[in-house]
Amino acid sequence: MRSSHLITRNSGVAVWRQIADQIRGDISAGKIASGVRMPPEVELATRFSVNRHTIRSAIAALTKEGVLRAEQGRGTFVANARKLTYRIAERTRFSEILATQVRETKGLLLASSLEEPTPEVASALGIASGMVIRIDTMHTADNNPISCATSWFDAARVPDMVEDYRTSGSVTAAFKKAGIDDYLRQSTIIGARHADAEDLRHLKLSPGAVVIVATAINIDMEGRPVEYAKTRFSADRMEIAIGNQTTF
Amino acid sequence: MRSSHLITRNSGVAVWRQIADQIRGDISAGKIASGVRMPPEVELATRFSVNRHTIRSAIAALTKEGVLRAEQGRGTFVANARKLTYRIAERTRFSEILATQVRETKGLLLASSLEEPTPEVASALGIASGMVIRIDTMHTADNNPISCATSWFDAARVPDMVEDYRTSGSVTAAFKKAGIDDYLRQSTIIGARHADAEDLRHLKLSPGAVVIVATAINIDMEGRPVEYAKTRFSADRMEIAIGNQTTF
DNA sequence: TAACATTTGTCCGTATGTATA
DNA sequence: GTATACATACGGACAAATGTT
Numbered sequence: 180m181r182s183s184h185l186i187t188r189n190s191g192v193a194v195w196r197q198i199a200d201q202i203r204g205d206i207s208a209g210k211i212a213s214g215v216r217m218p219p220e221v222e223l224a225t226r227f228s229v230n231r232h233t234i235r236s237a238i239a240a241l242t243k244e245g246v247l248r249a250e251q252g253r254g255t256f257v258a259n260a261r262k263l264t265y266r267i268a269e270r271t272r273f274s275e276i277l278a279t280q281v282r283e284t285k286g287l288l289l290a291s292s293l294e295e296p297t298p299e300v301a302s303a304l305g306i307a308s309g310m311v312i313r314i315d316t317m318h319t320a321d322n323n324p325i326s327c328a329t330s331w332f333d334a335a336r337v338p339d340m341v342e343d344y345r346t347s348g349s350v351t352a353a354f355k356k357a358g359i360d361d362y363l364r365q366s367t368i369i370g371a372r373h374a375d376a377e378d379l380r381h382l383k384l385s386p387g388a389v390v391i392v393a394t395a396i397n398i399d400m401e402g403r404p405v406e407y408a409k410t411r412f413s414a415d416r417m418e419i420a421i422g423n424q425t426t427f
Numbered sequence: 428m429r430s431s432h433l434i435t436r437n438s439g440v441a442v443w444r445q446i447a448d449q450i451r452g453d454i455s456a457g458k459i460a461s462g463v464r465m466p467p468e469v470e471l472a473t474r475f476s477v478n479r480h481t482i483r484s485a486i487a488a489l490t491k492e493g494v495l496r497a498e499q500g501r502g503t504f505v506a507n508a509r510k511l512t513y514r515i516a517e518r519t520r521f522s523e524i525l526a527t528q529v530r531e532t533k534g535l536l537l538a539s540s541l542e543e544p545t546p547e548v549a550s551a552l553g554i555a556s557g558m559v560i561r562i563d564t565m566h567t568a569d570n571n572p573i574s575c576a577t578s579w580f581d582a583a584r585v586p587d588m589v590e591d592y593r594t595s596g597s598v599t600a601a602f603k604k605a606g607i608d609d610y611l612r613q614s615t616i617i618g619a620r621h622a623d624a625e626d627l628r629h630l631k632l633s634p635g636a637v638v639i640v641a642t643a644i645n646i647d648m649e650g651r652p653v654e655y656a657k658t659r660f661s662a663d664r665m666e667i668a669i670g671n672q673t674t675f
Numbered sequence: 676t677a678a679c680a681t682t683t684g685t686c687c688g689t690a691t692g693t694a695t696a
Numbered sequence: 697g698t699a700t701a702c703a704t705a706c707g708g709a710c711a712a713a714t715g716t717t
Contacts, residue, residue: 185624189703190634191447191488193693196439197634204620230695240439264616267669367669368512371619371639371662372456373448376433386438386445389637391619414619421515421615421669437692441704467682478706483684499683500713
């Protein structure tokens with residue numbers, strides 16, 4: 180794909196941010212390799228047809244984000260890492276999926292509540308009446324925030340989910356305690372949107388960042404829904420795979 | 428999911444655009460129904476803790492996009508339509524997928540070229556040597572732009588792809604002419620990013636808009652790759668489904 | 676009819692952010 | 697670093713359209 184260095188003005192998005200977004204995207208797409216020295220400011224300025232000060236603003240923002248690393252007198256370098264791949268299959272387990280790609284994954288409970296299910300949640304979990312447990316979690320890979328999720332469970336089925344997740348950091352482990360030894364991914368719907376305020380905070384993103392939203396239903400071995408979850412991934416750090424393709 | 432009306436200032440993204448993005452997101456997520464009257468400008472202004480003029484800028488942008496419609500003395504209304512679902516399965520055909528959701532789909536050839544494959548394209552198509560045909564296409568559903576795609580084909584395998592696609596507007600039809608009567612989806616990788624300049628133009632989006640990128644390999648019945656494609660969908664108009672879940 | 680409340684549309688001015696030369 | 701032009705955001709005031717009393 181040709182990278183078109185076109186900037187739209189008066190769009191509500193500052194030129195320096197458009198450039199920063201594009202450079203960040205090129206890095207996370209692999210078009211700019213990790214560790215490489217960035218072209219000098221003047222060259223970037225001509226390439227994007229903007230003033231040198233504008234490029235400086237973009238670089239400053241990316242440096243603050245940790246995407247670039249400026250070294251006094253040497254230049255600016257790409258600090259970044261490769262994109263992770265989240266492979267969706269019938270048996271989808273968060274930690275297992277990333278096991279070959281990172282050293283360590285962690286799950287952290289952000290909030291929990293017992294609530295009346297919305298029609299959407301009730302329909303997904305197949306609940307006619309009764310309450311649902313909702314947990315808001317976030318996940319890190321090698322201490323980098325990777326995703327945050329909101330999950331709903333039938334309160335009658337897994338009453339201790341909150342406490343069990345808090346101690347184990349794993350839905351799979353919490354299910355085991357409730358007598359659900361195995362579960363399958365019934366369906367996944369994938370969308371994308373701008374990160375909202377909570378996503379920004381937990382995933383440490385800047386406004387306008389893109390998140391991939393995976394809405395999933397997990398079922399037990401009898402085919403009954405046990406979990407309904409909406410997981411938000413930073414689109415810059417993660418991609419979703421279906422089938423057996425590997426990242427190039 | 429709680430909608431948090433938080434605005435980040437001095438982020439390079441104008442406040443009016445952050446608000447517009449959030450309202451657009453709420454509409455396309457179904458949190459605000461189609462045809463409904465929006466809260467008056469003053470109320471939105473207090474809710475977002477901004478000046479009424481800033482809200483007006485956001486509404487003006489969304490009106491220009493066709494998402495909202497303002498009527499003096501009466502209020503501002505949601506003009507929008509429902510999101511389409513693109514279901515990925517082994518036998519994935521663009522027009523068939525949307526057949527039940529829209530009246531008519533069209534494919535349009537934007538550009539084509541004969542090129543030396545990049546390592547990425549060569550690896551995906553399993554080509555050791557030789558040229559590839561690249562076509563840039565866009566697709567409309569009921570005359571609304573839905574997606575645009577870049578596809579690569581082995582030039583030796585489907586030499587007349589460009590002309591055949593131009594006349595039929597369908598890859599499936601062009602394959603038939605080249606003796607490929609059936610093909611399967613081997614793999615799909617889904618990512619998301621900001622729309623680039625070409626996406627903005629073809630999909631009629633505003634800067635900062637989000638596109639879902641589906642990178643797919645299609646194989647013939649002998650398992651040989653016949654198409655490598657990167658399709659960009661407007662995240663506001665489309666979602667991707669895997670499995671058998673229906674949209675709520 | 677007239678008076679009124681509600682809501683969008685337009686105009687003024689001012690301070691700060693963004694981008695250029 | 698300085699100077700200039702324009703975009704963004706705010707505050708206030710009033711006009712125009714609509715619907716109700």
